[in-house]
Amino acid sequence: MKPMGALPPEFLLQSGAFRIGGETADDWASQAGDTPLFVYDMAIVAARIARFRAAMPAIDLHYAIKANPHADLLTAIAPLVDGLDVASAGELAKALIVKPPASISFAGPGKRDDELAAAITAGATLNVESEGEAARAFAIGDRLGLTPRMAVRVNPDIELRGSGMRMGGRASPFGVDAVRAAALVTAIVAAGADWRGFHIYAGSQALDPGAIVETQAATIALAARLANEVGAAPPLVNLGGGFGVPYFAGDVALDVERVGDALAQALASRPAILRDTRFAIELGRWLVAEAGVYLTRVVDIKQSQGETFVVVDGGLNHQLAASGNFGTVVRRNYPIAVAARIGQAATDTVSVVGPLCTPLDRLGDKVALPPVAVGDLIAIFMAGAYGASASPSAFLGHPPAIEIVTRG
Amino acid sequence: MKPMGALPPEFLLQSGAFRIGGETADDWASQAGDTPLFVYDMAIVAARIARFRAAMPAIDLHYAIKANPHADLLTAIAPLVDGLDVASAGELAKALIVKPPASISFAGPGKRDDELAAAITAGATLNVESEGEAARAFAIGDRLGLTPRMAVRVNPDIELRGSGMRMGGRASPFGVDAVRAAALVTAIVAAGADWRGFHIYAGSQALDPGAIVETQAATIALAARLANEVGAAPPLVNLGGGFGVPYFAGDVALDVERVGDALAQALASRPAILRDTRFAIELGRWLVAEAGVYLTRVVDIKQSQGETFVVVDGGLNHQLAASGNFGTVVRRNYPIAVAARIGQAATDTVSVVGPLCTPLDRLGDKVALPPVAVGDLIAIFMAGAYGASASPSAFLGHPPAIEIVTRG
Numbered sequence: 001m002k003p004m005g006a007l008p009p010e011f012l013l014q015s016g017a018f019r020i021g022g023e024t025a026d027d028w029a030s031q032a033g034d035t036p037l038f039v040y041d042m043a044i045v046a047a048r049i050a051r052f053r054a055a056m057p058a059i060d061l062h063y064a065i066k067a068n069p070h071a072d073l074l075t076a077i078a079p080l081v082d083g084l085d086v087a088s089a090g091e092l093a094k095a096l097i098v099k100p101p102a103s104i105s106f107a108g109p110g111k112r113d114d115e116l117a118a119a120i121t122a123g124a125t126l127n128v129e130s131e132g133e134a135a136r137a138f139a140i141g142d143r144l145g146l147t148p149r150m151a152v153r154v155n156p157d158i159e160l161r162g163s164g165m166r167m168g169g170r171a172s173p174f175g176v177d178a179v180r181a182a183a184l185v186t187a188i189v190a191a192g193a194d195w196r197g198f199h200i201y202a203g204s205q206a207l208d209p210g211a212i213v214e215t216q217a218a219t220i221a222l223a224a225r226l227a228n229e230v231g232a233a234p235p236l237v238n239l240g241g242g243f244g245v246p247y248f249a250g251d252v253a254l255d256v257e258r259v260g261d262a263l264a265q266a267l268a269s270r271p272a273i274l275r276d277t278r279f280a281i282e283l284g285r286w287l288v289a290e291a292g293v294y295l296t297r298v299v300d301i302k303q304s305q306g307e308t309f310v311v312v313d314g315g316l317n318h319q320l321a322a323s324g325n326f327g328t329v330v331r332r333n334y335p336i337a338v339a340a341r342i343g344q345a346a347t348d349t350v351s352v353v354g355p356l357c358t359p360l361d362r363l364g365d366k367v368a369l370p371p372v373a374v375g376d377l378i379a380i381f382m383a384g385a386y387g388a389s390a391s392p393s394a395f396l397g398h399p400p401a402i403e404i405v406t407r408g
Numbered sequence: 409m410k411p412m413g414a415l416p417p418e419f420l421l422q423s424g425a426f427r428i429g430g431e432t433a434d435d436w437a438s439q440a441g442d443t444p445l446f447v448y449d450m451a452i453v454a455a456r457i458a459r460f461r462a463a464m465p466a467i468d469l470h471y472a473i474k475a476n477p478h479a480d481l482l483t484a485i486a487p488l489v490d491g492l493d494v495a496s497a498g499e500l501a502k503a504l505i506v507k508p509p510a511s512i513s514f515a516g517p518g519k520r521d522d523e524l525a526a527a528i529t530a531g532a533t534l535n536v537e538s539e540g541e542a543a544r545a546f547a548i549g550d551r552l553g554l555t556p557r558m559a560v561r562v563n564p565d566i567e568l569r570g571s572g573m574r575m576g577g578r579a580s581p582f583g584v585d586a587v588r589a590a591a592l593v594t595a596i597v598a599a600g601a602d603w604r605g606f607h608i609y610a611g612s613q614a615l616d617p618g619a620i621v622e623t624q625a626a627t628i629a630l631a632a633r634l635a636n637e638v639g640a641a642p643p644l645v646n647l648g649g650g651f652g653v654p655y656f657a658g659d660v661a662l663d664v665e666r667v668g669d670a671l672a673q674a675l676a677s678r679p680a681i682l683r684d685t686r687f688a689i690e691l692g693r694w695l696v697a698e699a700g701v702y703l704t705r706v707v708d709i710k711q712s713q714g715e716t717f718v719v720v721d722g723g724l725n726h727q728l729a730a731s732g733n734f735g736t737v738v739r740r741n742y743p744i745a746v747a748a749r750i751g752q753a754a755t756d757t758v759s760v761v762g763p764l765c766t767p768l769d770r771l772g773d774k775v776a777l778p779p780v781a782v783g784d785l786i787a788i789f790m791a792g793a794y795g796a797s798a799s800p801s802a803f804l805g806h807p808p809a810i811e812i813v814t815r816g
Contacts, residue, residue: 066765069802087765088804088805090806107765109708109761110720112763129708129710130710155713170713173767300517301540309517311581313518355517357495357517359582390800390802392799392800394477394797394798396496397502398496398498
């Protein structure tokens with residue numbers, strides 16, 4: 001038996017039996033008309049946003065839509081956040097449907113000319129990632145007769161300790177090195193752009209509040225240092241995100257209130273040049289991961305050399321990350337359950353595998369579950385972020401997963 | 409500087425300058441109208457098939473379409489092979505367009521009832537993976553008034569040494585354990601199915617001919633043992649595949665002729681019960697990987713902390729495997745080149761990164777390349793298998809890659 005992550009407490013608190021947005025897994029599968037499906041519980045997303053607001057009342061909240069760009073979810077989230085962060089022209093088009101351009105910012109190390117033109121035309125803010133990109137954006141703005149809105153993305157000389165993906169403190173394709181950032185801002189302002197501030201992102205998927213507190217304080221100090229170099233206050237500093245979620249056994253959920261208290265203190269004593277600056281935190285995973293459940297039906301149960309395999313109709317084609325094949329070195333089990341028997345004692349050690357003809361397609365490796373039968377629904381939790389949109393859905397020719405957002 | 413795999417010799421042999429199917433990378437990008445794109449050189453695929461035929465004239469050749477299900481490629485390959493192996497109802501539908509049902513077999517550990525029904529209705533062969541699946545298939549056949557064609561997939565008590573993915577010799581979701589296979593065949597025959605034989609697949613991506621020779625000999629012995637237990641000769645034994653291709657520095661291409669010679673010897677002395685049995689080898693990757701080139705354009709070149717990043721418009725959303733995030737534990741570099749300067753001396757050490765906002769999106773890590781400029785096309789080789797269809801194309805909202813098959 002191998003450990004699995006803990007089921008999100010939000011679901012265990014829902015009225016005894018396991019329900020998503022008040023309905024059972026069977027109800028959702030019936031409504032969908034087929035399996036596999038993702039159900040995103042909008043009430044959980046809204047509760048996360050409310051918790052953030054209470055913990056960090058003075059901070060703008062941005063949603064990084066790459067975590068989950070499902071149109072219905074985006075429509076539901078947009079009114080609850082201050083901004084949307086996008087990473088392609090495709091994401092920009094989705095964001096513009098639900099949010100005004102002034103609250104949309106576009107980061108990404110390889111923006112093409114057509115993407116820059118789309119953002120400038122729309123009036124979204126470009127988080128400029130290099131001197132070369134700034135030059136291209138100006139040329140495009142001139143051609144279009146439009147003034148680009150630009151923030152400068154900085155590759156900070158800070159790393160987020162303990163983060164799942166470090167994006168600062170080292171050579172990086174993201175942003176311009178801190179030592180060159182002030183010069184780039186000066187050039188941008190001189191060229192007549194509408195300078196919106198700094199975007200400073202040091203890492204993601206951190207569960208240690210101390211590491212986030214430390215990084216945020218260093219980020220504020222860096223922003224102040226750069227502002228002083230420029231001799232102008234940034235309208236906005238995007239502090240990045242990095243709030244992790246507990247996927248695996250032993251993971252402890254992030255103490256966001258502790259982060260909020262420390263951030264309030266850091267801002268209370270911030271350097272004078274940032275006095276009128278707004279601060280934003282950009283979150284994707286932390287807002288939506290726990291709200292999502294992937295439901296897949298048991299097609300077969302088979303024995304092989306003393307092990308039991310529960311074969312389900314969904315797999316890494318929909319949930320690559322849960323199979324351990326996306327950004328993790330060691331495969332570990334996401335929380336997984338027999339939907340109709342959550343809370344019952346585990347009786348069997350089984351591996352839950354998908355329908356693909358590859359040994360990579362394993363959603364649960366030697367997990368302890370209650371009795372399971374063909375036709376049961378298996379629930380894989382923590383499926384709301386980097387699931388459907390971050391998986392190779394065409395691989396082996398199965399249909400895409402159905403996605404449903406609860407009314408919240 | 410880190411090593412990269414060797415460029416496939418097929419391209420180096422094409423007339424001095426780098427061409428794919430006789431045309432330059434720029435020609436292909438112009439024809440596509442945009443980047444990134446995959447170009448599949450059908451002449452190289454045809455040459456691989458011819459090489460297989462020469463090396464193993466008595467063996468049926470099946471194409472495992474999961475390696476690359478692009479419709480034009482499938483149409484071109486189908487007349488050149490004896491069978492198509494599919495792994496979903498979606499792949500079955502594609503195969504039926506280009507090949508008669510009797511030459512199509514359907515493997516996969518989680519076939520749903522609707523998939524079984526589609527295969528039985530079409531008259532394709534089901535590679536049955538469990539006793540439970542056989543029972544479901546019979547019930548569906550009865551309901552439809554049709555006799556299922558069935559082979560039995562066996563989980564062999566053999567593993568393919570040195571294979572990239574071991575699929576035998578251990579507890580497995582694939583097939584029935586060898587100790588139960590004869591009983592399942594007996595039951596299938598008793599129930600009136602059209603028994604087509606055995607499907608025995610021990611692993612994939614092996615480069616050591618000795619390991620493949622050994623596995624094939626053991627597979628033939630296993631098939632004979634099972635046939636004797638059943639008391640009937642299998643019409644076909646699918647020996648699996650497992651022929652690897654050289655992705656990385658130090659990899660040596662498989663000596664297929666040596667495999668063919670040994671297989672011919674093994675078959676010459678095969679047990680009497682297999683005298684009239686046909687044998688098939690099922691290949692995906694080996695037929696198409698080297699034929700594919702992924703072409704992506706340089707959007708930006710930037711310096712960070714002393715390192716150079718070449719930012720291109722394609723990334724892991726199209727070529728997950730090349731980013732090291734699919735089935736490999738340690739990230740290593742695929743062969744990569746500046747398309748217009750292949751054969752020129754390397755002058756710079758650069759990292760080639762895609763446009764996605766994640767540090768995972770790295771196509772070349774500290775590779776040595778000739779001078780590279782914004783607007784250049786970068787070629788990533790070994791892109792014909794498990795590329796476009798095995799990557800998370802929706803991730804971050806960029807368009808899918810264009811795919812082109814040369815006339816061959």
